[in-house]
């Protein structure tokens with residue numbers, strides 16, 4: 140006989156969640172606007188007239204955000220990594236020669252995914268904590284024969300930005316390569332022009348720059364990638380869920396592939412709408428101003444940033460943890476006392492503060508910087524908190 144569930148071992152969610160929600164200022168997920176949260180609470184039929192209208196708008200707005208006129212914009216049910224895998228699964232075939240430009244953890248993940256579809260990835264590693272240079276890429280493209288080039292725009296793990304992405308993409312195209320760009324952390328926080336820069340696939344997640352929920356992601360294939368690689372493919376991709384031709388049935392032909400993550404798509408619709416309403420130029424300006432003000436505040440407090448200015452990512456700020464200070468103690472103090480959460484890092488002794496979407500708001504910056512400084516002090520660091528806060532205010536209110 141099946142016994143009753145031992146109920147006392149389970150507590151309701153409100154006993155697990157903190158009484159006061161933490162301000163999410165780490166490397167993602169990020170806070171979501173109320174409109175996005177409200178949309179995420181709705182379930183509708185994933186097929187039919189209502190959904191069709193939603194999907195048409197999601198595609199139109201995505202085209203603006205990706206800066207493309209491609210008709211092959213689609214979503215995927217899954218994390219940013221699922222969108223990465225979808226780009227790889229459809230553009231990389233067994234035996235493909237893939238040049239994987241790496242700066243850190245996420246760019247290496249693209250190489251790992253290429254390996255798993257039986258391609259031959261070659262790693263081209265950027266100097267430590269630096270962006271990849273066009274010259275290094277061109278030298279490698281002259282030396283070897285490649286079908287595909289992969290890279291990240293912003294490497295969230297060590298806070299490096301590949302600022303020469305536009306030139307790298309155009310160079311790779313001159314050598315006949317398909318170019319796959321991971322913009323999970325950067326999309327809508329800084330310029331990225333898919334068509335103009337000649338990118339063949341752009342990947343993003345929901346929970347970072349777009350300030351939507353995790354679990355529903357977007358990607359776009361160029362018309363050229365679709366015509367040359369996807370429409371004319373000889374063998375089916377390994378992954379049924381990630382097959383772009385099957386996904387096209389839902390995203391362009393109003394029919395069934397798998398049950399779409401309706402709530403997440405509605406949330407994404409609202410997140411995209413808020414981006415379009417703000418406009419990309421203003422959104423880029425807000426992110427840059429906020430991130431640079433935060434960086435200045437951190438440095439004025441007496442802390443160092445990991446990455447030198449020319450290579451530095453604005454979407455996630457990497458702070459060097461002073462010797463004899465425990466990063467874990469700082470984070471614990473921040474969340475316990477100030478209800479602010481930031482990120483540690485994979486293997487590096489840094490703390491990371493996100494500047495993606497809703498994180499780039501003045502009120503969030505003041506709370507976060509104060510919390511960081513005061514928790515660093517509590518953990519034994521020598522911190523000039525008032526000067527740091529004053530610098531943040533000075534930079535935020537400086538005339539444009």
Ligand SMILES: *Cc1c(COP(=O)(O)O)cnc(C)c1O
Nearest residue numbers: 218219220245293295323324344
């Ligand atoms: C967060 C991130 C990913 C992975 O996204 P998930 O949703 O965690 O799968 C990939 N690339 C970059 C650059 C990221 O910042």
